[in-house]
Amino acid sequence: MTKRVFAPGPVPVPPDVMEACARPVLHHRSSEFKELSQHIWKNLQTVFCTINPVLVLAGSGMSGIEACIASTVAPGDKVLVIRHGRFGERLAEINRRYGATVIELSVEWGETVSIELIENCLREEANISTVWLVHSETSTGVALDLESVSAVVHRYAPDALLMVDAVLSIAIQEVQTDRWKLDAVVTGIQKGLMCPPGLACLSISDRFIDRLKYRESRSYTLDLKVVLKDHQCGLFTWTPPVSLIAGLHVALTNICRRGLPEVWAHHTELSDSVRQNVELRGMALFGTSNAKGVVVLEHPQSSDIIRQLDRVHNMIVIGGQDQLDNRVIRIGTCGSYTIEMMNELFDAIDNVLSLPMKPLP
Secondary structure: OOOEEOOOOOOOOOHHHHHHHOOOOOOOOOHHHHHHHHHHHHHHHHHHOOOOOEEEEEOOHHHHHHHHHHHHOOOOOEEEEEEOOHHHHHHHHHHHHOOOEEEEEEOOOOOOOOHHHHHHHHHHOOOOOEEEEEOEEOOOOEEOOHHHHHHHHHHHOOOOEEEEEOOOOOOOOOOOOOOOOOOEEEEEOOOOOOOOOOEEEEEEOHHHHHHHHOOOOOOOOOOHHHHHHHHHOOOOOOOOOHHHHHHHHHHHHHHHHHOHHHHHHHHHHHHHHHHHHHHHOOOEEOOOOOOOOEEEEEOOOHHHHHHHHHHHHOEEOEEOOHHHOOOEEEEEOOOOOOHHHHHHHHHHHHHHHOOOOOOOO
8 A cells, every 4th residue: 555644745746746757857958948947936936925036956945045044144144043943953053054153042842932032132132144033843833923023023133134944834824025024935845835855945035135245155056146147047057856847837837826825725724624633632732833834743652653553554644853752743734635634644543542552563
């Protein structure tokens, strides 16, 4: 039986996207591929809600994040990282590796970061060059109020660039890049964009582009000054994974045809349905459970449930990371999942909870 994956990425890929990825490989300098590239760049602007460039790089979402940091941070720059989970910790670590002086504003995993906390930090810290945050934390299932965060950052640190890890929010929940004055927004393609993993997409503002002009990137392949220059000529700087881009074209076309309000509403309905299933069974949601792309639940038998779902039902859910290992179950609610699929998952969870929890051989 084929494994059924219920993880917050990579998500199941729709058949038409897989079919596009399997077509004969296009040459990346052919007119057909250049035309395809123009379509995806335009549709990415729609999905990111921006009129500014959205660049595409080979690699994971983390490659896009590192490209933003490598291209804009100089040694000694003061960078504020708003941290509420594992991926926020990565933001801090990457900035440190590029020589930034990192100020971490952190909360316990599962908690949200209040606007008052951010405001107090910005009042105390002067000369902040950049603010980084994860919009929706895959590790905890907590999403921040990005619009309000942006407003307070622009009020108290108007010269700082505001950079967003939106890997679990683009094409999942509302992200208004231009309206909310976000300087960089980064995602991968394996979650809300419903593609196999392997590309990073990142929007950059005029303020970000101005910063590029007087910063020397310390990465050769991730130098966004070069990538942007080639993008403006309709080219990719390096040979791109053309088959993934063909699949991304189909996925973006489908999302734009459906319309972002409907896409966002679907993910809200789906994640709410999963939370209702959790609560109806007397289970506990972990922390401030408000993300649209993942639902995290606590259970004393979480590891056993995960193993038995795989063994008995060929269903894959994932456990917690780091301090949440053996404590939680994370269920993906982004991409091509449906309420019917989630109901089948919870029927399977009911079944495994009725079975003796024996260690696997």
